[in-house]
Amino acid sequence: MDSGIECTLSKFADDTKLCGVVDTLEERDAIQRDLDRLERLGEEWIESRPKEKDLGVWTEEKLNMSWQCVLAAQKANRVLGCIKRGVTSRSREVILPLYSTLVRPHLEYCVQPWGPQYRRDMELLERVQRRATKLIRGLEHLSCEDRLRKLGLFSLEKRRLRGDLIAAYQYLKEAYRKDGEGLFIREYSDRTRGNGFKLKEGRFRLDVRNKFFAVCVVRHWNRLPREVVEAASLEVFKARLGEALGNVV
Numbered sequence: 001m002d003s004g005i006e007c008t009l010s011k012f013a014d015d016t017k018l019c020g021v022v023d024t025l026e027e028r029d030a031i032q033r034d035l036d037r038l039e040r041l042g043e044e045w046i047e048s049r050p051k052e053k054d055l056g057v058w059t060e061e062k063l064n065m066s067w068q069c070v071l072a073a074q075k076a077n078r079v080l081g082c083i084k085r086g087v088t089s090r091s092r093e094v095i096l097p098l099y100s101t102l103v104r105p106h107l108e109y110c111v112q113p114w115g116p117q118y119r120r121d122m123e124l125l126e127r128v129q130r131r132a133t134k135l136i137r138g139l140e141h142l143s144c145e146d147r148l149r150k151l152g153l154f155s156l157e158k159r160r161l162r163g164d165l166i167a168a169y170q171y172l173k174e175a176y177r178k179d180g181e182g183l184f185i186r187e188y189s190d191r192t193r194g195n196g197f198k199l200k201e202g203r204f205r206l207d208v209r210n211k212f213f214a215v216c217v218v219r220h221w222n223r224l225p226r227e228v229v230e231a232a233s234l235e236v237f238k239a240r241l242g243e244a245l246g247n248v249v
Helices: 025-041 066-086 092-108 119-134 144-151 156-173 207-211 213-222 234-244
Strands: 008-012 015-019 051-054 057-060
Touching: 015 025, 057 066, 066 092, 066 119, 092 119, 092 156, 119 144, 119 156, 156 213, 156 234, 207 213
Parallel strands: none
Antiparallel strands: 008 015, 051 057
């Protein structure tokens, strides 16, 4: 199968993926040639699909992740419904661990590549967490923000931001530094304002490109205080990041 293939071919069990970076017409033609080679190996045509599932994540042909957000919310709501029907206790000590262990993982599994791009998708996911916190006895009549504060929880949007910044730190200073060289460009400047480890913000014609992890996280990274980005270890970075984000639910 690998014979004559120019692009990257990934194989696992009965799943085979062909991928490559396309910036020029020549690179586009290279992928097409490889697809033609693979197609000749079998008896069936390789069909085109508007959506494709990869390791549990659905991606649409225009990189719109709304469908994945819908499915994630549906799975989480089904589990939450089972908890509501099957668990009689409404105490914090019971409901909060069940939510954190059984429900929220559906809303955050591999979330960096499919993180919601539109406010309606963000709201769809946040609605699940609001339903869960309303189950807890004594908090039903509080606002969502007050419930989160009393429970020591962040909004899902803030959790995603925290996860993105932690991943950025690992790409820039920790285990994934070599890979980070291809994701981020350091912006050197004589200005003393800011955190001293600024990244260059790119400009792109397509709005969807601005939603990618390596693009949208740059703006948030550049706003971090100096003591956060200069943390000597990942654990110290996490602790200081939590303090920096602590004022936002």
